[in-house]
Amino acid sequence: HAGHVEVAAGDPPAHRVGDDGGDMGGRGRDHPRIPELADSAGIGRYRTTVDLPYDWTSSHGAHLELGQVSDTARVTVNGVAAPPLDRLHQVVDVGSLLRRGRNVIEVEVAVPLVNRLRVTQPAVFGAVARQDHGLVGPVRLVPYAQATVG
Numbered sequence: 093h094a095g096h097v098e099v100a101a102g103d104p105p106a107h108r109v110g111d112d113g114g115d116m117g118g119r120g121r122d123h124p125r126i127p128e129l130a131d132s133a134g135i136g137r138y139r140t141t142v143d144l145p146y147d148w149t150s151s152h153g154a155h156l157e158l159g160q161v162s163d164t165a166r167v168t169v170n171g172v173a174a175p176p177l178d179r180l181h182q183v184v185d186v187g188s189l190l191r192r193g194r195n196v197i198e199v200e201v202a203v204p205l206v207n208r209l210r211v212t213q214p215a216v217f218g219a220v221a222r223q224d225h226g227l228v229g230p231v232r233l234v235p236y237a238q239a240t241v242g
């Protein structure tokens with residue numbers, strides 16, 4: 093499903109981008125490629141919903157594969173924090189947090205301050221290159237099933 097991305101920052105205030113920037117079902121766009129967010133700093137939030145079938149049970153689960161993430165990230169599912177991510181392997185088991193029906197998955201990504209400082213303090217930071225940041229992906233929710241053997 094398509095979602096949205098939002099960057100909460102002190103100056104300028106929070107920016108929201110609609111469906112084109114926040115689709116966590118495929119390849120996203122890093123914030124510098126979204127004109128409204130190019131020189132922002134703060135926390136980027138990517139949110140989407142996933143509808144799981146009626147027969148989804150506790151024997152089912154899923155790994156959330158984030159793909160390329162430029163900076164640190166954390167995941168919540170239905171408002172509950174998922175286990176911490178390993179920066180070298182951006183995959184988290186969200187199976188215990190999913191339920192049948194509608195699920196809200198949110199990924200928060202730190203947006204580096206230097207991008208904003210390039211604009212607000214150009215005499216000091218103007219020569220610094222804009223840093224890539226955001227959830228680039230591809231993002232995949234990969235289901236699995238658990239069964240007792242023996």
